[in-house]
Amino acid sequence: MSDGTILHTIARAYAATLCAPASPNDPFNDFDILFGPAYKGISLAACTALVLSSIHGREVRLAYDRKEAKDHGEGGNIVGWPAGGDKWRVVILDDVMTTGLAASTAIKHVTRQGGEVVGVVQLLDREEFSEVDEQGRKVSSVMKLERLLGGKGRVRSVLKMRDLVKWLEEKEARGEAGEEQRRSLQAMREYRDTYGIQS
Numbered sequence: 001m002s003d004g005t006i007l008h009t010i011a012r013a014y015a016a017t018l019c020a021p022a023s024p025n026d027p028f029n030d031f032d033i034l035f036g037p038a039y040k041g042i043s044l045a046a047c048t049a050l051v052l053s054s055i056h057g058r059e060v061r062l063a064y065d066r067k068e069a070k071d072h073g074e075g076g077n078i079v080g081w082p083a084g085g086d087k088w089r090v091v092i093l094d095d096v097m098t099t100g101l102a103a104s105t106a107i108k109h110v111t112r113q114g115g116e117v118v119g120v121v122q123l124l125d126r127e128e129f130s131e132v133d134e135q136g137r138k139v140s141s142v143m144k145l146e147r148l149l150g151g152k153g154r155v156r157s158v159l160k161m162r163d164l165v166k167w168l169e170e171k172e173a174r175g176e177a178g179e180e181q182r183r184s185l186q187a188m189r190e191y192r193d194t195y196g197i198q199s
Contacts, residue, residue, distance in 0.1 A: 010044065010123065011047035011048045012051050012055070013123070014048040014051075014093060014123070014158060015052045015055065017156055018048070018121060019052070019056050019058065020156075027119050028091065028121075028156065030118075031089040031090060031118050031119075032060060032086075032089050032090070033062070033080075033091070033115065034049050034060050034091055035090050035091065035093070036064040037065060037103065037106040041093050045093045046062055061082060062080050063078060063080035064078070065078055065106065077109060078113055085114065089115070090110045090118065091118060091120070092117060092120045093122075094122040094123070095122065096123060096126060097126070097145075098130070098141065100144055103122075103141075104145070107149075118149075118154070119149065119154045120149070120154065120155045121156045121158070122142075122155065122158070124157065124159050124160070124161070124164075127197055128195040129196075131144075142155045164188065165188050165189065168185040172185060
């Protein structure tokens with residue numbers, strides 16, 4: 001994610017996911033702040049806020065955290081949080097969730113500021129389990145976050161692992177997949193067989 005074309009494509013995908021038609025009660029219909037966890041999430045949230053404004057006509061604020069608190073200037077761990085006592089509704093952007101630590105930490109930061117996290121949007125859901133519960137069921141980071149945020153549908157994904165696998169399988173079937181893509185597809189299938197979960 002190191003050039004303008006890639007960032008623009010990713011930001012448009014996040015924005016489209018945020019603006020996807022849903023039910024009137026969808027928590028993503030009404031939020032005030034887009035929050036980008038440090039460090040990668042900062043540029044993703046900033047670019048997505050620009051796209052939401054310029055293409056979708058949707059104005060949202062941008063906030064992000066710092067890894068280390070600052071004791072001068074704006075100070076603290078959070079940058080861009082609006083002044084005042086309003087209970088701001090927040091969506092957190094994440095790239096790829098493994099354990100969910102970045103999103104969980106961001107939720108704590110937002111809650112400390114008095115905000116309410118209405119949802120998380122991740123770029124890629126690897127559809128993998130992060131633990132096994134007491135009943136022996138596989139539990140993913142997405143499932144844990146949705147429970148924390150109030151239920152199913154609180155975590156959205158631009159893409160899922162199954163989307164990437166399907167795309168590569170279709171390229172392979174048409175004879176368009178190169179050697180590297182065929183190796184990637186095989187590695188993804190093996191990874192999914194070992195760590196996969198249906199979300």
